[in-house]
Amino acid sequence: MVKLYPVLFAPIIKTMIWGQESWDISCRPLEMGLVENGAYAGMRFDDYLALDRVQTLGTRLADVKRFPLLVKIIEARDVLSVQVHPDDSYAKLKQSTDSGKSEMWYILQPPTDGRLVIGLRDGVTREDLRRAYETGTVEDCLHYLTVHAGDMVNIPAGLVHALTPGAVIAEVQQNSDLTYRLYDYGRVGADGNPRELHVEDALAVTDFEGRIPREAASAVHCPFFSVERIVLGDAPNFPPIDGATNAGAFSILTCVDGAVNIIYTGGRVRLNTLQSVFLPAGLGAYTLEPMERATVLHSTIPA
Numbered sequence: 001m002v003k004l005y006p007v008l009f010a011p012i013i014k015t016m017i018w019g020q021e022s023w024d025i026s027c028r029p030l031e032m033g034l035v036e037n038g039a040y041a042g043m044r045f046d047d048y049l050a051l052d053r054v055q056t057l058g059t060r061l062a063d064v065k066r067f068p069l070l071v072k073i074i075e076a077r078d079v080l081s082v083q084v085h086p087d088d089s090y091a092k093l094k095q096s097t098d099s100g101k102s103e104m105w106y107i108l109q110p111p112t113d114g115r116l117v118i119g120l121r122d123g124v125t126r127e128d129l130r131r132a133y134e135t136g137t138v139e140d141c142l143h144y145l146t147v148h149a150g151d152m153v154n155i156p157a158g159l160v161h162a163l164t165p166g167a168v169i170a171e172v173q174q175n176s177d178l179t180y181r182l183y184d185y186g187r188v189g190a191d192g193n194p195r196e197l198h199v200e201d202a203l204a205v206t207d208f209e210g211r212i213p214r215e216a217a218s219a220v221h222c223p224f225f226s227v228e229r230i231v232l233g234d235a236p237n238f239p240p241i242d243g244a245t246n247a248g249a250f251s252i253l254t255c256v257d258g259a260v261n262i263i264y265t266g267g268r269v270r271l272n273t274l275q276s277v278f279l280p281a282g283l284g285a286y287t288l289e290p291m292e293r294a295t296v297l298h299s300t301i302p303a
Contacts, residue, residue: 002052006253006262006269006286007278009033009045011073017189018078024276025252027067028175037269058249058281061301066099068301069225071252071276072171073108076163081195082117082138082183085176086205087157094201096178100157103173104220104227106256106297107151108274112166118145118153119212120160126203129182133199138183143212150295151216152229158207170254170274172299174224180205226302232260233293240289249301251279258294263287271296 012023012031026033026045033045040048045067053062061068085101086094105116120129124141132138142160147153155161160182163169180198189195219228232241240263245251253262254276262269262277264286271277279286288296 002055002280002282003039004055004280004283005038005264005266006271006283007038007040007048007280008036008269008275009278010036017187018080019074019076021075022073022274023070024073024254025069025071025278028070028177052282055282056250056280058247058301060248060303061250061281067175069252069299070173070175071254071299072173073274074163074167074169074171076111076165076167078165079185080163081181081185082142082160082162083179083181084160084202084206085155085157085179086201090205091176091178098176098178099174101174101176101178102157102222102224103155103171104225105153105155106170106172106227106229106254107147107149107153107167107216108170108256109166109168110147110149111164113164114146114148115144116147116153116164116167117142117162118155118159119143120206120208124208126206126208129206130199130203133183145212145216147216152218152220152227153216154220154222156207156222158205159212160206170256170297172225172227172252172254172297182206221302223302225299227297227299230288230296230298231294232288232290232296233258238290238292240287242285242287243298244285245279245281245283246300247281248303250281252299253277253279254297254299256295256297259291260294260296261289261291263289
């Protein structure tokens with residue numbers, strides 16, 4: 001019988017030309033998380049899930065071929081490429097081994113100038129964007145969203161976007177690394193050559209119908225994930241909050257401020273700032289006990 005407890009993983013650190021990513025909940029062949037705590041320390045994430053897929057993933061997800069989520073912490077020291085992600089149908093059309101990619105950002109630290117690239121300006125058409133690429137004026141087509149620490153931004157597949165310098169975010173996304181670069185500010189890669197662009201694919205999948213977030217959200221719900229913010233410690237004595245996993249699907253907690261103990265039948269696990277933990281579906285009741293005022297993101301797969 002599988003032992004059920006909150007599972008921590010060793011972060012997978014990726015250094016990019018624009019900054020750094022920490023892949024904290026990752027179940028991918030080339031980026032496979034390793035259990036860091038408890039009875040299964042050192043075990044690969046996929047092997048852990050296979051111990052009992054009903055108890056780990058949940059009754060609704062036991063038969064899925066791909067673990068559905070990827071959770072990262074991203075630090076942008078420079079601007080990222082202007083990019084867009086395909087949906088599942090386009091990824092399948094291109095015979096990709098990855099799914100489409102919708103994601104959400106929780107702003108840990110806003111960019112230096114306070115703005116992120118989110119969508120296109122009103123009225124920009126596919127022909128406008130192609131012409132802008134050909135004439136080097138893509139930046140004139142971009143829409144910018146002002147954000148603050150604690151904001152949540154929904155980035156569905158098809159939405160043009162880019163992090164800007166100084167931004168630090170927690171990202172919850174579909175388990176995919178499929179990205180089409182539309183524009184990269186003329187940068188070159190480590191080999192000294194211009195970084196590859198994917199203009200035709202980017203133009204094919206971009207949403208030109210204006211689904212632009214006009215303001216930040218307090219929660220993000222979409223067909224692929226549901227992310228809610230839990231704030232602990234408003235009262236002077238930092239009262240705990242009770243929770244419970246759903247037998248249908250696992251949960252992931254990401255501590256974005258402060259620190260909490262997760263108390264469950266059999267023990268407790270400490271979750272520090274910028275750390276994520278996997279809660280197997282069969283875990284059941286637990287209590288979040290803040291060490292101080294804390295904020296935690298709760299992510300799961302909606303029914």
